[in-house]
Amino acid sequence: MTELTNLKVAEIRDGHRAGDFSAVEVAEAFSANVAAAKALNAFIVETPEHALAAAKAADADRAAGTLKPLSGVPIGMKDLFCTDGVQTTAASHMLEGFVPRYESTVSAKLWDAGCGMLGKLNLDQFAMGSSNETSYFGNVISPWKRKDGGNAALAPGGSSGGSSSAIAARLCPAATGTDTGGSIRQPAAFTGISGIKPTYGRCSRWGIVAFASSLDQAGPMARDVKDCAIMLETMAGFDPKDATSLNMAVPNWEAALSSDLKGKKVGIPKEYRLEGIDLDIDAMWDVGIAMLKDAGAEVVEISLPHTKYALPAYYIIAPAEASSNLARYDGVRYGLRDLPDGAGLQDMYAATRADGFGPEVKRRIMIGTYVLSAGFYDAYYTQAQKVRTLIARDFEAAFGACDVILTPTAPSAAFGLGEKMADPLAMYLNDVFAVPASLAGLPAMSVPAALNREGLPLGLQIIGKAFDEQGVLNAGLAIEERAGFTARAEKWW
Amino acid sequence: MTTTTRFKGATGEWEVVIGLEVHAQISTNAKLFSGAATAFGAEPNTQVSLVDAAMPGMLPVPNRECIRQAVRTGMAIEAQINKYSRFDRKNYFYADLPQGYQISQLYHPIVGEGRLEISPDEKDPSDTKIIGIERIHVEQDAGKLMHDQHPTMSYVDLNRSGVALMEIVSKPDMSSPEEAGAYLRKLRSILRYVGSCDGNMEEGSMRADVNVSVRKPGEPLGTRTETKNVNSVRFVMVAITSEAFRQIELIESGGKVVQETRLFDPATNRTRTMRSKEDAHDYRYFPDPDLLPLELDDAFLAECRDSLPELPDAKRARYLAAGISAYNADVLTAEVESALWFDTLLETGAKPAAAANWVSSELFGALNRLGKSFEDCPVTPAQAGELLGLVADGTISGTIAKAVFEKMLESGDAAGVIVERDGLKQTSDTGAIEAEIAKILTANADKVEQYKGGKEALFGFFVGQTMKAMQGKANPQVVNELLKKALG
Numbered sequence: 015m016t017e018l019t020n021l022k023v024a025e026i027r028d029g030h031r032a033g034d035f036s037a038v039e040v041a042e043a044f045s046a047n048v049a050a051a052k053a054l055n056a057f058i059v060e061t062p063e064h065a066l067a068a069a070k071a072a073d074a075d076r077a078a079g080t081l082k083p084l085s086g087v088p089i090g091m092k093d094l095f096c097t098d099g100v101q102t103t104a105a106s107h108m109l110e111g112f113v114p115r116y117e118s119t120v121s122a123k124l125w126d127a128g129c130g131m132l133g134k135l136n137l138d139q140f141a142m143g144s145s146n147e148t149s150y151f152g153n154v155i156s157p158w159k160r161k162d163g164g165n166a167a168l169a170p171g172g173s174s175g176g177s178s179s180a181i182a183a184r185l186c187p188a189a190t191g192t193d194t195g196g197s198i199r200q201p202a203a204f205t206g207i208s209g210i211k212p213t214y215g216r217c218s219r220w221g222i223v224a225f226a227s228s229l230d231q232a233g234p235m236a237r238d239v240k241d242c243a244i245m246l247e248t249m250a251g252f253d254p255k256d257a258t259s260l261n262m263a264v265p266n267w268e269a270a271l272s273s274d275l276k277g278k279k280v281g282i283p284k285e286y287r288l289e290g291i292d293l294d295i296d297a298m299w300d301v302g303i304a305m306l307k308d309a310g311a312e313v314v315e316i317s318l319p320h321t322k323y324a325l326p327a328y329y330i331i332a333p334a335e336a337s338s339n340l341a342r343y344d345g346v347r348y349g350l351r352d353l354p355d356g357a358g359l360q361d362m363y364a365a366t367r368a369d370g371f372g373p374e375v376k377r378r379i380m381i382g383t384y385v386l387s388a389g390f391y392d393a394y395y396t397q398a399q400k401v402r403t404l405i406a407r408d409f410e411a412a413f414g415a416c417d418v419i420l421t422p423t424a425p426s427a428a429f430g431l432g433e434k435m436a437d438p439l440a441m442y443l444n445d446v447f448a449v450p451a452s453l454a455g456l457p458a459m460s461v462p463a464a465l466n467r468e469g470l471p472l473g474l475q476i477i478g479k480a481f482d483e484q485g486v487l488n489a490g491l492a493i494e495e496r497a498g499f500t501a502r503a504e505k506w507w
Numbered sequence: 508m509t510t511t512t513r514f515k516g517a518t519g520e521w522e523v524v525i526g527l528e529v530h531a532q533i534s535t536n537a538k539l540f541s542g543a544a545t546a547f548g549a550e551p552n553t554q555v556s557l558v559d560a561a562m563p564g565m566l567p568v569p570n571r572e573c574i575r576q577a578v579r580t581g582m583a584i585e586a587q588i589n590k591y592s593r594f595d596r597k598n599y600f601y602a603d604l605p606q607g608y609q610i611s612q613l614y615h616p617i618v619g620e621g622r623l624e625i626s627p628d629e630k631d632p633s634d635t636k637i638i639g640i641e642r643i644h645v646e647q648d649a650g651k652l653m654h655d656q657h658p659t660m661s662y663v664d665l666n667r668s669g670v671a672l673m674e675i676v677s678k679p680d681m682s683s684p685e686e687a688g689a690y691l692r693k694l695r696s697i698l699r700y701v702g703s704c705d706g707n708m709e710e711g712s713m714r715a716d717v718n719v720s721v722r723k724p725g726e727p728l729g730t731r732t733e734t735k736n737v738n739s740v741r742f743v744m745v746a747i748t749s750e751a752f753r754q755i756e757l758i759e760s761g762g763k764v765v766q767e768t769r770l771f772d773p774a775t776n777r778t779r780t781m782r783s784k785e786d787a788h789d790y791r792y793f794p795d796p797d798l799l800p801l802e803l804d805d806a807f808l809a810e811c812r813d814s815l816p817e818l819p820d821a822k823r824a825r826y827l828a829a830g831i832s833a834y835n836a837d838v839l840t841a842e843v844e845s846a847l848w849f850d851t852l853l854e855t856g857a858k859p860a861a862a863a864n865w866v867s868s869e870l871f872g873a874l875n876r877l878g879k880s881f882e883d884c885p886v887t888p889a890q891a892g893e894l895l896g897l898v899a900d901g902t903i904s905g906t907i908a909k910a911v912f913e914k915m916l917e918s919g920d921a922a923g924v925i926v927e928r929d930g931l932k933q934t935s936d937t938g939a940i941e942a943e944i945a946k947i948l949t950a951n952a953d954k955v956e957q958y959k960g961g962k963e964a965l966f967g968f969f970v971g972q973t974m975k976a977m978q979g980k981a982n983p984q985v986v987n988e989l990l991k992k993a994l995g
Contacts, residue, residue, distance in 0.1 A: 096564045109563065116557060118564060221564040228796035257568045257798050335796050338598050341607020342561040346663065359602055359661075386598070386791035395793055 018043040019184045023087055023241035024268075026187060030072065030086035037069035037076075037086030041130055044088050048132050048185045053507040056170075056180040058093050058151050059101050060133040068130025075128070082128030084248060090180045090189035093134035094141055094173075095121045095232075096221040100131070104223040105139045105149035108343045108350050108370030118221025119253045120190060120232045127248045132186050135176030139372045140340065141197055141225040144444040146175030147435055148374040156205055156428055157183040157503035161469035166430040168470070171201025177235045178205040182503055188236035188245050192222060194229045195328050196424070196448025199460035202235055203423035203473025206462040206501060208490065209235035210242045213480050214455030215260035217246075218253030224339040226332035227258070229452050239461060239490040243267040246483065262481065270484055273492040276310035280489065281416030285321040286447060288425060294466040295422045302420055302463055302474040302493055309492035316412040316419065320404045324450040327405070329442060330385050330398035331453070336375075337382025343370060377438065406454040413479050418489045421447050423460040423473035451477045461490040462499040471501065512683030514721065516755040523751040524728060525687050526679035526718040527743070529694060530672050531704035532648070532711070533576045539647050539671035540567030540610065547710045551653070551664035559669040561605035566797050569594075573671040574801060576703035577617050577645045578811045580673060583701045583818055584640055586621025588808060592644075593800045598791040602663055603650035611646035611674075613792045617801065618643035623677075623697070624820060625689040632837050638690050639678035648672050673704070679718065679728070684744035691715065691740045692841075696819050700843045714738045717771075719750045720764070729754070730764040734778050737771050746771040750778045822846055829859035838867045844881035845871075848888055855892025862895055869912055877916070885916055894922035906979050907931050935982040937989060943976040944969075944986075944993050958994060966990065 018040050021029065030037050045062035065088040072085035096102045096114040103109040117125070125131070139148040146154040146169060156170040156179055170179035174191035178201035181189055191198035193211035202209030210233045217232035224230060234245030247267055253259040282303060287296070303313055345351035345366030352365035371379065385394035412419065424444055434441045451458040457480070460473040474493055478486035513520040538545055541558035558565040581588050593615040596608040621640040626632045650668035652661045675694065681687045695713060698704040705712050715738075720731035734750060737743045749771075754764050768787075769778040817825075819840045826836040839849045845866070852862055870891070874880060894911060897903045903911060903926055914925045926932060934940070947969060948955050958965040973986050 096562075102563065104563070112563070114562070114564075116562070219564070220566050223563045224797075226796070255568060256566050334793060338596050338608050338791070338793070341598060341600065342563070342605060344600060344602075344607060346602050347560055347605060348562065363600055383791065386793050388789045388791075391791075391793070 019047050021187060022237050023084070023188045023244050026087050027084060027244070030076065031081060033076070037072035038066065040086055041065040041069035041088045041132075044132055044186055047183070048180075051180075051183055051185050051507050054155050054157060054179050054183055054185070055152050056136055056154050056176040056183070056185060057090070057133040058103060058105065058136050058176070061100060061131050062133075064100070065130035065132045068125070068128065072128055072130075082126070084124065084244070085128035087128065087188070088130040088132050088186060089124065090133060090135045090177055090186040091121055091131050092137055092174055092177050092190045092192060094137060094192050094223045095190060096223065097121055097131070097134065100134060102134065102223070103151070104141070105137045105151055106370060106372070106375070107150045108366075109223070110150065110350065112349050114221075116221060119218035119255065120222065120249045123248055123251065124190070129248075135174075135180060135189055137176050138173035138197075138374070140223065140336070140375050141173040141192055141194055141230075142336070142374050142378055143172040144196070144200060144441050145169035145429070145431065145434065146172040146201075147431060148172075148372050150372060153431055154179045155431065157505075157507065158205060158428060158470055159503070159506065168428040169204065169431055171204035171424075171428065173197040174201045174209070174235060178202055178207060178209075181205070181207045181235055181237060183505075183507065188234055188241055190232060190249070191235045192225075192230055192232050193448075193452065194225050194231075194332060195452045196445040198233045198235055199448050199458060199473070199475055200424045200444055202460040203462070203471065203475075204428040206471030206499065206503075207235060207237050208239055208242050208459065208461050208494070209233060210246060210459035210483065210486065210490075211452070211457065212246060212250060212483050213260065213457045215258050216250040216457075216483070218251070218256040218259050220253055220255040226335040227339060228335060229332055239459075239487055239494050240268060240271060242459065242490075243271055243487050260481075265484060267484055267487055271491055272488050273309055273495050275306060275489060275492050278311045278418070278485070278489070279416040280306045280311045280313050281316035281412050281419040282313060283316050283318045283321065283412070283419060283421060285318050286421045288446070292426050292466070294427070295425060295472060298464045298466075298472045298474065299420070299422050305493050305496040306420060306489060308496060311489070311492075314416055316415055318405070318408040318412055318450065320401060320408050321450055323401045324405055324453055325442065325446050327398040327401035328445070328449040328453060329381070330394050331402065333378040333382035334386050334395055335382070337379045337386065340371070340375070340379055343367065345370075374438075402453045405450050409450070409454045409456060409477075417479070417482075418485050419477040420489070421475045421477065423447060423475040427466045427468065427470035427472055447475060451475075456480055457483045457486045459486050459490050461493050461497070463493060463497045464499070465501055471499070512685070513724070514751050514755055517759050520724065521721045521751070521755050522682060522724050523747065524679045524720045524722065524731070525681035525683075525747055526731075527677045527681070527687060527690060528716040528718070529675040529677075529691070529713060530715070531675060531698055531706070531713050533573050533645075533671040533673055533703055534705050535570060535572045535576065535671060537570050537572070538669040539570055539573050539645065541669050543669065545670050547712075549666055551662070551666060553666065555665040555668065559605065559665055561607070567610060567795070569798065569801065570671065573645060574617065574803075575807075575811055576701070577643060577673050578803065578808065579701050579815055580675075580698065580703045581618030581621060581643050582812055582815055583697050584621035584623055586640060586643065587619035588803070589615065589617055589619055590803045590808070591615065591800055592617040594795045594798045595792045596795045599788045601649070602661065603652050603665075603668070605650070605665060605668055609647050609649065610795055610798070612644035614794070615800070616642040616644035623690060623693055625686060625693050626837075627683065627685040627689040629837075632833050636686065638680045638686070641676040641678050643673050643675050646672050646674060679720075684747040687717070687747055688740050688744045691743060693819075696841060696843070700816055700818055702816075708738050708740070711738060715743050717743055717746055717750070719747055719754070721751050721754045721758070729758075730766050732764065732767055732769050732778070734769045734771050735781060742771060742773055745776050746778055749776055753778065819846070826859065826863065831859050831863040835863040835867045838871070839863060842881070848881045848884060851888035852891055855889055855896075857892050857895045858899055861899065865891070865895060869909065873912070873916060885919070890915060890921060897922055897926060901933060901982065902926065903931055904933050904979060904981075904983060906974070907933065910979075931980060933982050934977065934980050935985045937985060940973065940977060940981050940986060940989050941993070944973055944989055947972045947976065948993060955994065966994075969994070
């Protein structure tokens with residue numbers, strides 16, 4: 015049975031279709047892996063029954079000749095997506111025990127396409143974090159270990175760290191993620207898998223617990239580029255219930271995949287060469303450039319002059335939106351309610367929110383509240399929005415000279431749990447390469463490119479023009495084919 | 508020219524400066540950002556969608572009809588329509604506010620500056636004043652707390668949560684309670700003509716925040732207070748008077764007016780402090796990132812404009828031009844229902860002036876008596892047109908018409924049927940009339956003497972006696988002529 019859990023999405027889909035195995039076998043194999051991997055803490059809720067029911071339906075559909083696009087593929091669902099009848103927590107105490115009676119648009123599309131759910135994946139609380147250490151349900155642990163003889167538990171990245179850890183450990187062939195400022199790409203890079211954040215508006219945000227509305231975007235995480243294309247095709251699409259949803263047809267990305275980059279120009283932004291950066295990261299970047307040249311692309315240096323302002327702007331805009339988006343968790347209608355004896359409304363708010371939110375969430379609510387306050391709004395929020403516009407213009411100008419942009423995904427490989435928790439700024443720096451594309455709403459993906467000297471995966475980021483997920487996927491495929499990244503974490507859990 | 512009302516204080520006369528922020532519920536079946544229903548008086552929490560309850564992951568989607576009604580309203584007050592507008596979040600915590608913020612429009616409202624012409628003096632409609640309107644923006648209403656359902660807890664009803672409101676903000680152009688009252692009545696009338704708000708103040712569909720300050724004539728503006736949620740025209744007028752005198756007395760006794768939010772208590776006719784500026788919320792307004800800016804195209808604006816009905820001022824002008832008295836024109840145009848009913852009556856060919864007289868006296872009287880309105884009017888404009896036609900062509904007299912109308916109301920029969928059946932046709936049979944006149948003059952020889960002696964007022968007495976003898980059916984003109992002849 016272990017062979018089945020080595021299969022990727024396309025292989026499961028095609029193998030099931032061909033009758034090589036039953037969907038029930040696949041679901042049971044992955045569910046067994048999930049059940050045996052408690053040490054990774056990747057799942058908040060396991061739902062083998064959901065996966066099994068979908069698998070039975072897939073097998074019946076195969077018998078009846080009514081297969082769906084993803085029949086027989088079990089996946090993991092980040093616990094930020096509301097799932098009808100299944101606890102949805104955003105990894106918070108605030109929503110512990112909250113069971114929605116509605117299904118997010120993206121998850122509904124996956125179920126409609128025949129996928130089954132193996133469980134709800136752990137994440138940073140309300141998707142705020144880069145290491146999965148802010149989850150109320152304990153941090154997720156990466157399956158990867160350094161080759162230094164030590165046994166340090168490593169961060170799987172965040173916020174989609176349950177998704178990245180579970181895929182890397184073969185607990186599921188693919189999972190949903192959400193990316194606000196790198197939350198798909200950085201964990202993918204940390205765990206040696208692929209993940210794509212599509213153009214803002216490609217995937218409906220309806221039913222996804224909101225962090226920062228103008229940045230939040232769902233996307234798939236999987237083991238290779240093709241699987242990402244397959245998953246994204248199912249997840250994307252116009253949704254009239256989301257006013258920011260793109261009213262555009264979803265292209266057939268899988269069918270148009272091509273690693274031939276002849277005639278394409280790849281931009282290398284000089285501002286992303288950070289001083290003092292990990293030498294392995296720089297080296298990998300150079301290798302990536304060589305790979306794309308090998309695929310036929312022309313490499314050009316470009317400038318994104320406002321890059322250094324992206325992170326500060328992001329850490330104003332995202333907390334500002336979060337401080338407002340999270341106001342609804344007030345103890346009145348659902349979720350946690352702390353009502354001390356004799357408490358009035360204000361006391362209930364204070365007690366509920368003090369108890370229900372973790373320190374990182376509180377920090378961001380405080381930052382967001384501060385930057386929106388009278389007297390500070392113009393100095394912070396208005397300025398940050400101007401920076402956001404300038405960054406978007408940087409990209410527009412750069413895309414006059416190139417088709418895609420290649421950068422490292424993160425400034426380092428996975429770090430040890432606890433190493434950066436005491437220093438939020440160091441933690442925030444993890445997103446330095448991811449955040450500009452988020453601010454500009456552009457599609458961007460991470461593909462595994464190499465192992466560093468410690469034997470840990472490193473990822474390359476490809477940023478594309480708005481709506482050009484195809485260009486991003488194709489460049490990703492070109493790297494994937496050349497990198498031949500087959501490394502996997504040795505099983506210790 | 509409307510004169511500014513002066514308030515008499517101990518130190519002399521004061522002017523009051525008034526601005527109104529009117530919250531008008533947009534008449535739509537669905538809420539501003541959700542598909543939930545908006546009917547008044549439904550069981551608590553039965554008109555609440557997942558969006559209205561601010562469940563995790565729920566998103567607002569603008570309701571096109573609400574936007575359309577706000578634009579049409581803006582056009583009706585001759586305002587600038589902003590093709591680009593945007594929604595902002597107004598953040599504060601309260602149990603009736605599920606999202607923890609109200610979606611409103613602070614920075615880029617959908618409607619800019621407009622104007623409203625008012626006639627504060629009901630007795631002199633020609634005495635008008637223009638009141639500037641600063642803006643109209645669209646926003647969500649909050650839910651409602653119920654404090655009387657449980658001994659220690661408050662209950663929340665979210666039926667109103669997310670209902671679409673227009674906030675119509677006037678400039679501080681009003682200078683008397685009467686002007687404020689006239690402004691509200693005129694605004695309500697226009698909203699009802701446009702169909703963007705039912706104007707029902709009792710049900711809370713329309714309520715006003717009243718900004719009041721006082722100053723000595725010629726002095727700069729004083730510090731204003733805002734009295735929240737006043738829900739009738741009369742209360743607004745009383746609140747202004749009460750608040751103006753409070754401020755005057757305060758200043759004259761050496762105090763200072765504090766900028767604050769106040770509440771009006773209809774039981775005492777006074778305002779009291781709700782919260783001072785120091786306690787004012789910092790609403791942390793910022794553009795709602797769940798919503799894209801609203802961009803209105805020319806086709807949409809054209810449709811809005813084309814769908815506007817004739818508005819009260821234009822209608823009134825048309826009535827005046829048709830020979831209808833100013834008083835009648837005002838009465839008929841004040842409410843959209845009576846105006847539409849009257850217009851339908853005119854379409855039957857009724858003569859405008861006579862028809863207006865009849866409606867404003869006979870029909871209004873009958874409706875009052877019966878406790879009915881134009882919406883459930885017991886006679887149709889066509890039926891009334893037939894009745895007025897019978898008067899106009901001399902078939903019946905005005906007096907008989909009143910009797911016929913009563914019978915129409917009782918039986919529902921057509922005027923012509925009643926006149927025919929009851930033999931009420933007017934007669935011009937001079938022989939019959941002359942015979943009756945002869946009898947009357949004989950029976951009242953003394954009065955004939957007095958008349959001939961110069962007491963001409965008695966002519967009316969003879970007319971009345973003749974009409975009575977003819978059971979009202981004699982043609983009054985013929986009666987006049989024959990009487991004059993007989994009395995020589």
